[in-house]
Amino acid sequence: MDDLLAARLQMAVSLGFHIIFACIGIAMPFLMAASGYRYLRTREPLYKDLTKVWSVGVAIFFAVGAVSGTALSFELGLLWPEFMEHAGAIIGMPFSWEGTAFFLEAIALGLFLYGWDRLPPWIHWSSGVVVGISGVASGIFVVAANGWMNSPAGFDWVDGKAYNIDPVAAMFNDAWFTQALHMTLAAFAATGFAVAGLHAFLLLRHPNNLFHQKALRIALTIGAIAALLQPLSGDLSAKDVAERQPAKLAALEALYETSQPADLLIGGIPNDETRKVDYAIHLPGMLSFLAHGDFSAKVIGLDAFPREDWPPVLIVHVAFQIMVACGGILALMSVLFLVLQWRKSPWLFKRWFLWTLVVISPLGFIAIEAGWTVTEVGRQPWIIYGIMRTADAVSPMPGLVVPFLLFTFLYLLLAFVLVWLMYRQIKTLPDRYASARLTSNAPTQLE
Amino acid sequence: MLFIVIAFLVISLLFYVLFGGADFGAGIIEIFAGKRHYQTISKAIAPVWEANHIWLILVVVILFMGFPLIYADMSRYLHIPLLALLVGIVLRGCAFTFRHYDAIKDQSQDWYTFIFRISSLFTPLFLGMVAGGMLVGRMPVTMADGSFYSLFIAPWFNLFCLAVGVFTVCLFAFLAAVYLIGEARSEEETHTFVRAARNSNIALVLAGGLVFATAAWEGLPLVSLFINSAGAIAALVLATLSLPLLWVALVRKHVVASRLLAGFQTLLVLGAWFWVEYPVALRYENGKALTLFEAAAPAATQQQLALALIVGSLLILPSLYYLLRTFKKPVRV
Numbered sequence A: 001m002d003d004l005l006a007a008r009l010q011m012a013v014s015l016g017f018h019i020i021f022a023c024i025g026i027a028m029p030f031l032m033a034a035s036g037y038r039y040l041r042t043r044e045p046l047y048k049d050l051t052k053v054w055s056v057g058v059a060i061f062f063a064v065g066a067v068s069g070t071a072l073s074f075e076l077g078l079l080w081p082e083f084m085e086h087a088g089a090i091i092g093m094p095f096s097w098e099g100t101a102f103f104l105e106a107i108a109l110g111l112f113l114y115g116w117d118r119l120p121p122w123i124h125w126s127s128g129v130v131v132g133i134s135g136v137a138s139g140i141f142v143v144a145a146n147g148w149m150n151s152p153a154g155f156d157w158v159d160g161k162a163y164n165i166d167p168v169a170a171m172f173n174d175a176w177f178t179q180a181l182h183m184t185l186a187a188f189a190a191t192g193f194a195v196a197g198l199h200a201f202l203l204l205r206h207p208n209n210l211f212h213q214k215a216l217r218i219a220l221t222i223g224a225i226a227a228l229l230q231p232l233s234g235d236l237s238a239k240d241v242a243e244r245q246p247a248k249l250a251a252l253e254a255l256y257e258t259s260q261p262a263d264l265l266i267g268g269i270p271n272d273e274t275r276k277v278d279y280a281i282h283l284p285g286m287l288s289f290l291a292h293g294d295f296s297a298k299v300i301g302l303d304a305f306p307r308e309d310w311p312p313v314l315i316v317h318v319a320f321q322i323m324v325a326c327g328g329i330l331a332l333m334s335v336l337f338l339v340l341q342w343r344k345s346p347w348l349f350k351r352w353f354l355w356t357l358v359v360i361s362p363l364g365f366i367a368i369e370a371g372w373t374v375t376e377v378g379r380q381p382w383i384i385y386g387i388m389r390t391a392d393a394v395s396p397m398p399g400l401v402v403p404f405l406l407f408t409f410l411y412l413l414l415a416f417v418l419v420w421l422m423y424r425q426i427k428t429l430p431d432r433y434a435s436a437r438l439t440s441n442a443p444t445q446l447e
Numbered sequence B: 001m002l003f004i005v006i007a008f009l010v011i012s013l014l015f016y017v018l019f020g021g022a023d024f025g026a027g028i029i030e031i032f033a034g035k036r037h038y039q040t041i042s043k044a045i046a047p048v049w050e051a052n053h054i055w056l057i058l059v060v061v062i063l064f065m066g067f068p069l070i071y072a073d074m075s076r077y078l079h080i081p082l083l084a085l086l087v088g089i090v091l092r093g094c095a096f097t098f099r100h101y102d103a104i105k106d107q108s109q110d111w112y113t114f115i116f117r118i119s120s121l122f123t124p125l126f127l128g129m130v131a132g133g134m135l136v137g138r139m140p141v142t143m144a145d146g147s148f149y150s151l152f153i154a155p156w157f158n159l160f161c162l163a164v165g166v167f168t169v170c171l172f173a174f175l176a177a178v179y180l181i182g183e184a185r186s187e188e189e190t191h192t193f194v195r196a197a198r199n200s201n202i203a204l205v206l207a208g209g210l211v212f213a214t215a216a217w218e219g220l221p222l223v224s225l226f227i228n229s230a231g232a233i234a235a236l237v238l239a240t241l242s243l244p245l246l247w248v249a250l251v252r253k254h255v256v257a258s259r260l261l262a263g264f265q266t267l268l269v270l271g272a273w274f275w276v277e278y279p280v281a282l283r284y285e286n287g288k289a290l291t292l293f294e295a296a297a298p299a300a301t302q303q304q305l306a307l308a309l310i311v312g313s314l315l316i317l318p319s320l321y322y323l324l325r326t327f328k329k330p331v332r333v
Helices: A003-042 A045-079 A081-114 A121-150 A167-171 A176-205 A210-244 A246-252 A286-292 A313-342 A351-360 A363-379 A401-427 B002-033 B035-045 B049-066 B068-077 B079-101 B108-135 B148-153 B159-181 B187-217 B222-227 B230-251 B255-277 B299-328
Strands: A156-158 A161-163 A264-266 A269-271 A276-278 A281-283 A382-384 B280-283 B289-291
Touching: A003 A045, A003 A081, A003 A121, A003 A176, A003 A210, A003 A363, A003 A401, A045 A081, A045 A121, A045 A210, A045 A401, A045 B049, A045 B068, A045 B079, A081 A121, A081 A161, A081 A167, A081 A382, A081 B049, A081 B068, A081 B299, A121 A167, A121 A176, A121 A363, A121 A382, A167 B299, A176 A210, A176 A313, A176 A351, A176 A363, A210 A246, A210 A286, A210 A313, A246 A313, A246 A363, A264 A286, A269 A313, A313 A351, A313 A363, A401 B079, B002 B035, B002 B049, B002 B079, B002 B108, B002 B159, B002 B187, B002 B255, B002 B299, B035 B079, B035 B159, B035 B187, B049 B068, B049 B079, B049 B299, B068 B079, B068 B108, B068 B280, B068 B289, B079 B108, B079 B148, B108 B159, B108 B280, B159 B187, B159 B255, B187 B222, B187 B230, B222 B230, B222 B255, B230 B255
Parallel strands: none
Antiparallel strands: A156 A161, A264 A281, A269 A276, B280 B289
């Protein structure tokens, strides 16, 4: 395997692994805090138990996220030293703020997890909220740094060196807001639906279990709101990408020829040789509308760029379709859920609804992985868009396939152990928490 | 502004050694003290290890934002020990968390414990080797016509780096032992940790000697660097003179005095080393050195970094104090 490919794959594996924990670290504390709030207001022991159960989830995923994030902060240099040598001074600023946010998150989490008996209740609860806020802030800072790679700002590039560095302008680059918004909503939608799916599965096995019913409602409410807002944020992102990175938009829509108006393609397999997309459904003028808000607008195709500046069209196009499809399904389910919730419908805990929740529970995270594939692969062949090529940034060390395989093995192993650990957590839940045995037929048993 | 950033770099590194180091050391102590004490050790580090670990992230961020040339060259030529360090950090953190949160305590506990201990031992070893590799003077100047060995192995694979690694392991174990005395829950446990503190202290002093000896062996003028600096000599003398005080504090089982003295000695030794090297950050094989000033990012960057660090520390330090205070006072029942 050539070193550039190995380095890119190692980065993909590391980011793809870390992003799951980062997203859970962003959204899960809010689930935990929502349940904690209910407990403080109602004093129902069930909510205290639910808060504790979720906080253990936060603790486990935060720890893995923290160490895999540490690995990433080194891997940036280990794999892309040329990039970091030039970019560090320009784009370090969001990372320096992220360090602060991350520090506060770790401190607040320590207080929340171990402070049940040591802190006044509302201070304890607030520490849980601080965990969530710091998590969101960390995510925004890191995504702002990624935004800069897509939309470089805050420096002049002369003869392979950066001059007139302005870290503030670099941080608030043109891409930071749309990317950060899309990522933050994605974290809430994916985590909400994943957690809801898990509790739905447990409800199928233990029908009428009150603990899982309450958990499902909280998780799904948060997930559904985010999943409903996500298409709006996606629309902002699409228009933004059309403006800033026309090559990426052309690749994700597999638009080979500049067109006016341009069709939106659903599905299809792009073929770089024939410059055609096979088996796709065409929606006339739709891409012009989505990209520029006008059904007859011109959309730049890949033909406007030299062949060596094209991103890998097939990967980007397919990943984009997957992301949109997953996001679409979640948005539709959100509408259904919110209607059922609002009408207080008994359908909410019917088997078919629960099964649907189980089946769609991984879609949010699949969408996140696919979405990052669009962002990152869609930026290729550039590591800093239009400034530095990925091939010129890679580590000079030969044999990069070895660290790639090492990290892949390590993360696969950790993923396997984590699933096993969660399984054992769930299996013992009724033994450890009395309220996890309550059914909705006899809700006052404990009170 | 640059000096503020350098101060934060040094302080973050020192705090990582003092606090994060003690967490690694706890794993090392577990190897020698045995399974009986694992409850105490887990309880002592569980609420704080993640916060302590973040000092390292701060060091990395300050390096790549404030001194990108240092970060880039370290990443290029010390790739292998840094990789080993990362694997160790990931394994240690995960094994500790999994051991703590596995709902069923069965055989799997032995596996977590094994991974936790092994990674607690080898992670500081590689951390020390990275530090040694920066200063030993084997960094390649150019990529051109170097073999894999001379470019990516030789910079860190030598006796001096190994000695610095061993020194780091001993230092972390020593800090952990002193810290754990205050966490002991029985007379017998106190005794175990006092003994661990004594043994690791002796090992630490020997390892320190080894660092100087191997430096001479590898042609690094560490001894003359120290001898020519009055401040460094004073610090080392002070550290040595305070050793008997520490021993008395240990024998008397005086928790606060032992902790303060152990921290004070670490500060003196690391401070003296930093003082004689300053402002050198990397030494190359052609005898040239890269200083903090040469590697520094432009003023605009330093200004933003200093601002983030100052504001950040105003938020972090009170919270950290609150965290440590919360878990260092007995529970009111």
